Amino acid sequence: MRQPRGWIALAWLLLPGDADAHDWYTGKKDPVLQYDCCGNKDCHLIDSRAVRETKDGYYVRLPRPAYLNEPQESEWFIPKERAQASLDNHYHICERLMTFYRTIIPHMKFEAYHRFRWTCFFVPKGTS
Template sequence: MCLAAATGANAHDWYENKVDPVTKFKCCGGYDCRPIPQSSVQSRVDGGYVYLPDDFNIPRDRVQESPDDQY
């Protein structure tokens, strides 16, 4: 899963061609990778994250940094 925060009509363009670092499959823009609000993310001690609305753990090896330093 890719974490990103975005604004504007083309703000999601940066992740449309991303590849999952574990599965090596291309992210499906808006499904596998999508912007999420900072208030929905909590950092874990091991470098991963928790997506709070679903209590979904995102391991560090699945995280891809956002070019705007958001989620």
């Protein structure tokens, strides 16, 4: 029995997928290093109380999950030249969980550990 094309098209639109996962972050790059910011999965809104502005940049303090096997940095410093204007007048940050390796026994065994690293930072318009 043939399915009507309309139902197939509707099902295609309703299924979750990566195609629509990126939003206004898509195509954005770090203004200094030119890294891709990515999208919904890496970028998110942050509370303005987590951001402290100084003359040189921003200090951002974000809660970190307890399951990580390495203590996370308590604050990230983001230089002003790497901050970009936000499209919705809120702070946003793009970050990735990255894997690093360290030597346990020199030149014989390595241990993996994970840390978050920020890639892009967006500030409300009018923020200095």
